[in-house]
Amino acid sequence: MMETIAASKCPRCDMVVAPPATYCPYHPVAMAPATLSGVGEIVSFTTLHTPPEGFRSPLHIALVELDGGGRFVCHGAGTRGLKIGATVAIEAVDDVYYFSHLGAVERARLFWRRTGRAGDRVNAIARSLAKRVWKRRQRAAS
Amino acid sequence: MQRVFVAGAGMTRIGRRSEPLPALMAEAARAALADAGLEEPEAIVVATMNPEEFVGDGNFASNVATHMGFSDVPALRIETATSSGAAAFYTGFAQIAAGLRRSVLVVGGEKMTHLATPKVSEIIGRSIDPYERTYGATMPALAGLVTRALMTRQGVTAREISQVAVKNHAHGARNPFAHFQQAVTIEDVLDSRMVADPLRLMHCCPISDGAAAVVLSAERGPVRVAGVGHGADTLALRHRLELTSFAATRAAAREAYAMAGIGPERIDVAEVHDAFAPFELISLEDLGLIPPGKAGRATLDGDTALDGRLPVNPSGGLKARGHPLAATGVAQLVECVWQLRGSAEGRQVANATRALAHSIGGLATNNWVTVLERG
Numbered sequence: 001m002m003e004t005i006a007a008s009k010c011p012r013c014d015m016v017v018a019p020p021a022t023y024c025p026y027h028p029v030a031m032a033p034a035t036l037s038g039v040g041e042i043v044s045f046t047t048l049h050t051p052p053e054g055f056r057s058p059l060h061i062a063l064v065e066l067d068g069g070g071r072f073v074c075h076g077a078g079t080r081g082l083k084i085g086a087t088v089a090i091e092a093v094d095d096v097y098y099f100s101h102l103g104a105v106e107r108a109r110l111f112w113r114r115t116g117r118a119g120d121r122v123n124a125i126a127r128s129l130a131k132r133v134w135k136r137r138q139r140a141a142s
Numbered sequence: 143m144q145r146v147f148v149a150g151a152g153m154t155r156i157g158r159r160s161e162p163l164p165a166l167m168a169e170a171a172r173a174a175l176a177d178a179g180l181e182e183p184e185a186i187v188v189a190t191m192n193p194e195e196f197v198g199d200g201n202f203a204s205n206v207a208t209h210m211g212f213s214d215v216p217a218l219r220i221e222t223a224t225s226s227g228a229a230a231f232y233t234g235f236a237q238i239a240a241g242l243r244r245s246v247l248v249v250g251g252e253k254m255t256h257l258a259t260p261k262v263s264e265i266i267g268r269s270i271d272p273y274e275r276t277y278g279a280t281m282p283a284l285a286g287l288v289t290r291a292l293m294t295r296q297g298v299t300a301r302e303i304s305q306v307a308v309k310n311h312a313h314g315a316r317n318p319f320a321h322f323q324q325a326v327t328i329e330d331v332l333d334s335r336m337v338a339d340p341l342r343l344m345h346c347c348p349i350s351d352g353a354a355a356v357v358l359s360a361e362r363g364p365v366r367v368a369g370v371g372h373g374a375d376t377l378a379l380r381h382r383l384e385l386t387s388f389a390a391t392r393a394a395a396r397e398a399y400a401m402a403g404i405g406p407e408r409i410d411v412a413e414v415h416d417a418f419a420p421f422e423l424i425s426l427e428d429l430g431l432i433p434p435g436k437a438g439r440a441t442l443d444g445d446t447a448l449d450g451r452l453p454v455n456p457s458g459g460l461k462a463r464g465h466p467l468a469a470t471g472v473a474q475l476v477e478c479v480w481q482l483r484g485s486a487e488g489r490q491v492a493n494a495t496r497a498l499a500h501s502i503g504g505l506a507t508n509n510w511v512t513v514l515e516r517g
Contacts, residue, residue, distance in 0.1 A: 017381055025381040046286030047339040052264050055278040063287050063380060071380040073277050084294045
């Protein structure tokens with residue numbers, strides 16, 4: 001099951017924020033409710049070795065850009081092998097959101113479930129793999 | 143607009159201090175008043191970030207004023223998280239510029255070292271977006287997110303970041319007011335323990351006690367306030383579109399340079415908010431003092447060292463001078479005044495005509511840039 005995440009959208013600038021906010025952070029206008037799927041790309045991540053009271057060390061925190069816009073803060077079980085730009089799935093456990101890496105097979109499965117026609121699905125999987133290879137090349141070049 | 147001058151400056155030694163906070167603030171204030179040759183200011187602006195939480199006292203403007211024998215002098219308190227000192231300076235500046243007062247004492251202070259570090263982190267962390275805090279986000283955690291993005295996206299290296307701490311410790315070693323007065327090596331920094339991956343302990347400023355003060359005046363003096371700018375950004379990091387540049391700094395710098403009628407190329411010395419070492423690199427570029435993408439290299443090349451092209455943080459910065467929250471914004475300006483008057487003994491920048499101070503509030507939600515010049 002793919003998680004859905006409650007969000008809100010600014011009618012003026014289309015900015016999406018999650019969780020939903022009453023007013024757009026950039027405009028004094030009421031936001032409209034929106035829903036995002038729990039898949040996104042890692043914007044950045046860190047591991048806190050001296051977390052505040054109530055949290056266990058090490059505490060893994062990531063900032064994820066959800067598909068459909070909107071950045072989201074969540075926890076994770078680990079950051080081994082995690083890279084900025086990696087695709088992650090987000091799941092809620094007791095109202096706390098966790099990210100987990102998606103391997104090639106899981107990504108394929110995700111796109112298989114998501115798109116309609118068989119041709120589109122194969123296309124989406126191919127695009128996702130191509131995007132990944134392209135990103136790795138870009139990183140190697142820089 | 144009335145021209146505003148800094149008539150006097152003073153501060154306490156920063157570090158672990160046993161005196162109560164009002165006593166520290168009085169020490170700094172009396173030094174600044176003596177420096178200005180003024181017994182009593184027309185008004186007082188007090189900056190403290192969390193006195194209710196740290197020392198258990200509120201109504202702090204009256205508390206400090208009364209302690210110093212100024213119970214009949216109008217005093218008010220200003221707060222913009224970790225940039226409160228710079229905000230208080232602005233408030234005093236505005237009072238004189240508007241012609242409402244002829245002299246204003248601005249004093250900032252904080253006392254934190256008597257509490258355990260996790261408690262201090264939690265109190266400072268209250269300036270973070272409440273939702274992000276429920277995920278355990280502390281200032282080092284958010285700074286860790288910024289630093290990882292800076293390294294991955296902009297190619298800034300761990301050595302470049304660490305050199306900021308090495309440089310600022312070398313400067314602090316020359317400053318008798320600094321919390322840390324000893325040099326460190328790049329290996330010391332790179333080998334220090336991980337706090338918020340990839341940020342290490344020695345990339346982070348210490349927890350300090352201390353106070354700093356200036357006397358602002360409408361009377362002509364040796365140092366003039368040329369420009370002040372204020373910039374703001376979202377409270378939540380997740381609402382930002384970019385992590386590796388602070389919009390609040392860019393906005394504050396634009397405003398300050400416009401008021402001063404100069405560009406960044408005219409600045410001779412700068413005090414920059416290096417609460418975390420990578421923030422100095424980000425800020426130097428946001429302030430236009432170093433071209434985009436070049437701050438790391440410039441730091442490794444020694445351009446920002448005391449004998450470099452543009453000395454940055456001659457006081458030792460937040461890293462070595464220390465960071466008693468609301469004192470910091472004022473302490474930066476005290477250093478700028480001393481540099482402009484040629485009285486920064488042991489760390490004097492030759493022929494400094496214009497100095498810039500840059501202060502970050504929260505995770506760059508409320509930033510200030512102040513430009514001072516020789517009157």
